[in-house]
Amino acid sequence: MDAFSMMLYCSTLVVALLLSQARGFLHPSEEGDSVPEEWVLLHVVQGHIGAGNYSYLRLNHDGRIILHMRSLKGDADLYVSDKTLRPSYDTYKLQSATCGQDVLVVPGDFVRPVGIGIYGHPSYLESEFEMRVFYDQMVPQDPFHKGSYSYPTEDAQGHQKFPQSSEEDFQEEESIFWTILIGLLKIILEILF
Template structure:
């Protein structure tokens, strides 16, 4: 009887080991993708780390949480996206992948968020450029100014606008907190 259980346990253990090894193999990256950057870092629970993407074209952000659980938020409207304000996101417990389309205005704001379920998260993000996507010449033409004869600049977000956005959020948060405290006490 003990021999049967040990054989059953060995088969179960080997099947789990094979499954683990297959899941840990790195996904195949197409030859058309060019590696632009590799970003590694640590992020504390509930905190953000911000990056800025200036590169044109279709960009693939492929992030792997090496320890803990880091999530990815992307926006072309703000340089400080969050889990409340974003255009694209990937918040999985495994690999996080976001494809930034070529029609996103540059610079693109990227936020890496340390999920509160872990004290600290360690991540590695690979930034790829997809060469297979040909840029549409008519899209570029729409950014051409007929008045000046020059290409229009993409809108830039200043640090002052970012500070103002944070100030408004803090004002609202403090107002809500005051109302809650008045109700309780």
């Protein structure tokens, strides 16, 4: 086996492994769609959208918001922006355009209100969707945002106790990891095919 064949074989194995990991990450469980206990369900939005049309929602809730949208029929795609209340495939900051479940994390530092655009893919006459909107209550507030700084407190012995950082740092690194991983996967797939 020459070097190129070996590299191609190893790349294929890595791609297969990454796809299985990404699939498990993006589609946690078909049965219960389990979500972390720290997430609070704010809204459930159901609707229909015609082919090539948009439906718009406005998000006013502060903090880190997770949008889980599932196409029940057809294919609905998700576009989000804090610059316009009518995001589209031309003007958006965040996008998820899969053929199944679309998941987006709206960072807490996005300017509110945030515009949410739901697009009905033209391949289907009509798309039906269900979107669950979650608030991640474990994300610490930005100390410089709206004067919400957490000052150190003193315990019974007079020692200063500083606020503990949560697992948000780890989750943020994990999110960046998946973003980079998916980008590399796209590059590998473009090279192979």
